[in-house]
Amino acid sequence: MARSPSVGPSPAPGLVTPVPWWRHRRVVPWVVQGAVALTVLVVVAFLLGNLIRNLTAAGLLLTWNWLGQPAGFDISETLLPFNAELPYWRGLAAGLVNTLRVVITGLVGSTLVGTLLGMASFSGNALLRGLTRTYVEVVRNIPLLLQLVFWYFVVFLSLPNGTAALQLPGVVLAKSGLYLAGFGDGLHWIGPQLQNGVWQAPLRLSVEFGALLTGLIAYTAAFIAEVVRGGIAAVPKGQWEAASSLGLSWWQTLSKVVLPQALRVIVPGLNTQFISLAKNSSLAVAVGYTDLYSVAETTLNQTGRAVEVVLLLLGTYLALDLFISLMMNGLNRLVQIRER
């Protein structure tokens, strides 16, 4: 936007009345922006000042020493080893790992299921198409919290327990979790065993994790199915016709011609769904899975450091979501059509 030098304030004094400063085209934007910036600064300073003043008055000024204190509580299911003697920050780290565990498996699972559902809604089979539409409409319109409670209390906790558990060679599905055979100490192949009324196995997934993961995948997949459906619908009909006139089957058409072109519409939409999934994982506490939010909540109650704990939580979830966005934006650049 190059400006011609002649279009400035009063090119020839005496001939033209000088433009007053409040109508000046360079001054006015600066004044407006300055005023906005000043207002924002004043409001933020007022809020922060209030926060600090009131927290000081209540004896709650931010401190972080408590992070090093022994936690005193246990976590039942951790990838990072944890016990009650370890400090709070180790507990929070164990919670974060639990969150990442459900987020990562959830992302993979919901993408697979969602993509298949999205593709199925273009199937020639009317029954399959109808079932897919029904699934999406039902799942999408029921609050996730209700669905999680349903999966946990109605589905998973109805599984039989103890000796009545569902047993296959190397696999046991009981009320307490899924038990898989694996290598124990000294590379012995060990199957699930019932000891003292409790199943034991080298690999174990709790029903809490199972219910949360199932709920998140079922819910997010419905949204991803819609994103995928939208992406496929955005590919011109001529592409389908061209592919079938070349003799490609439905599956070949979809996987080799349509989906690759649909990706550039799908990826930005996926980003939103992935971020939602990461945030929704904090509903874990409703089904007894010890994720970051659950550990933070216990920490908050035991230490009374509510502001610090909540700030940590906000920062962590923000960082997690920004990271997912960053990855997805990278992927987006890869799948975009490069125009020359």
Next chain:
Amino acid sequence: MRPSARRWLPLAVLLAVGLVGCAPEGGGGVQSTKMGTITSRGKLICGVDGSLPGFSFVGSDGTYSGLDVDVCKAMAAALFGDPGKVEYRNLNSSERFAALASGEVDLLSRNTTMTLSRDAAGGNALSFAPPTFYDGQGVMVPTASGITTLKALAGKPICVESGTTTELNLADRMREQNIPYTPLKFQTGDQTYAAYLQGRCVAVTSDRSQLAGKRSSFPQPDAHTLLPDVMSKEPLAPATVNADPVWADAVRWTVNTLFQAEELGITKANIAAKVAEAKANPNQADLRRFLGVEGEFGKQLGLPADFVPKIIAAVGNYGEIFDRNVGPGSRLKLDRGVNRQWKEGGLIYSPPFR
């Protein structure tokens, strides 16, 4: 997400106290910002559990009842002469302190254990009234499981409500006795007991009174047994914030009123007669002072002069409250135990009204 809105309450209220609150609550003197707020609002906002039979429970007709609820009613009666001027807020164990600290509730009467860190200015900075129920942590198991000791719980899942002292006590006791266990934590009592009833946990742990209360609402109360072990001391007390000692004193002496009335044999039924008796006999100085016929106790606390008769007329004395909600007159049928008057060897003891 909508479902999580409630779960971010601690953040919302804490930011609210910091961001919106302007002047710190005034301390000292007979001025109380909190009592001024309550009076001008015309009702008391009381934080309760809301799903715990015997302590605070919403009946099928939508009314609240229970021991904790009666403390709220007593406070409303002291302030307004009307036990109905209370708005109840159901709080889970994680929300309760933030809700109190932010001023969302005036009084927390929610089976809350009094502890050092919750009382201390550097901790939760609460101010506790005298305990209204001396409790201890217990463990409940299905009778059919045949479990009779803590040791038998080794390696088994135990349900517990997160953010409670019971969660920490459980960890301490099991660590002391070297018993490995699996804690399954839930955010609310309802979820905790639902998981227990569904058989996900072999045992559920909480205050013994709470276990008895919840058990009374189970489909088959007889099918569940409390283990004899008492894992901790749990003095359950109403709480207010440290920042307003005037309000805290009014709550403290409202609770003491309930204790003192029982000691003096003053009940809901005979309160009118007792007041008439005190007015007629100038030499019964103790009774006259207690009932506000003479002296300035009400004024000193910032309450009406006749706050004691109003409280007793509304909810009765401590013994009546206990019997009605958790004792013989209730489904819980708890023994008075240590919650007897000090003269009968219990812990219920009011400092003198002088």
